[in-house]
Amino acid sequence: AQSVSQHNHHVILSEAASLELGCNYSYGGTVNLFWYVQYPGQHLQLLLKYFSGDPLVKGIKGFEAEFIKSKFSFNLRKPSVQWSDTAEYFCAGRQAGGSYIPTFGRGTSLIVHP
Amino acid sequence: GAGVSQSPRYKVAKRGQDVALRCDPISGHVSLFWYQQALGQGPEFLTYFQNEAQLDKSGLPSDRFFAERPEGSVSTLKIQRTQQEDSAVYLCASSLASSSVANTGELFFGEGSRLTVL
Numbered sequence: 001a002q003s004v005s006q007h008n009h010h011v012i013l014s015e016a017a018s019l020e021l022g023c024n025y026s027y028g029g030t031v032n033l034f035w036y037v038q039y040p041g042q043h044l045q046l047l048l049k050y051f052s053g054d055p056l057v058k059g060i061k062g063f064e065a066e067f068i069k070s071k072f073s074f075n076l077r078k079p080s081v082q083w084s085d086t087a088e089y090f091c092a093g094r095q096a097g098g099s100y101i102p103t104f105g106r107g108t109s110l111i112v113h114p
Numbered sequence: 115g116a117g118v119s120q121s122p123r124y125k126v127a128k129r130g131q132d133v134a135l136r137c138d139p140i141s142g143h144v145s146l147f148w149y150q151q152a153l154g155q156g157p158e159f160l161t162y163f164q165n166e167a168q169l170d171k172s173g174l175p176s177d178r179f180f181a182e183r184p185e186g187s188v189s190t191l192k193i194q195r196t197q198q199e200d201s202a203v204y205l206c207a208s209s210l211a212s213s214s215v216a217n218t219g220e221l222f223f224g225e226g227s228r229l230t231v232l
Contacts, residue, residue: 009154032219036221036223042225043118043225044221046220046221049220051219090157094219102221103159104156104158106155
């Protein structure tokens with residue numbers, strides 16, 4: 001089955017540390033990829049998305065992600081995290097030309113210590 | 115408000131009871147999705163509507179689950195004869211365009227309805 005997998009389920013960092021969260025997908029062909037974030041007590045919201053073009057995508061709050069087709073990966077990065085980045089992060093993907101229904105990964109819980 | 119609204123936010127049901135969860139999407143949004151999120155897991159797709167048409171219900175776990183969107187706006191997810199394994203957060207999301215348009219993609223989520231079945 002087509003899916004999205006996230007390898008790190010729990011990450012704990014200190015402020016100013018660099019962040020990289022892994023995401024791999026198993027779709028063939030053209031794929032659309034997303035990162036969503038859920039801050040404590042809030043709803044899921046979009047951080048960034050990739051459809052085509054430049055494989056390095058920049059999102060809100062200093063986050064970026066790189067689409068590497070050869071590795072079926074779409075890792076999320078941030079050079080220097082802040083305490084306010086504490087949240088759940090979900091990678092999602094969908095098959096372009098297929099059902100277009102996004103499939104979500106299990107999520108990564110990020111805790112940033114001040 | 116301008117966002118996706120879900121009610122109730124919390125629901126406790128005794129095993130065997132029927133429950134109904136409501137989703138009020140962003141006005142004008144064509145697409146509406148229901149997801150189920152178990153504790154410690156990511157959202158799992160349940161069903162998808164384009165306007166009033168239910169185009170995909172492949173994720174509904176059993177025939178006890180039923181969803182409708184009769185007028186193409188508000189949607190209701192109904193679970194009959196609830197079981198303990200139905201305990202989860204049920205997320206509703208809407209999107210402006212139909213899911214067949216490749217240059218869209220952002221889903222706008224509600225805060226979810228947390229169902230606990232005792």
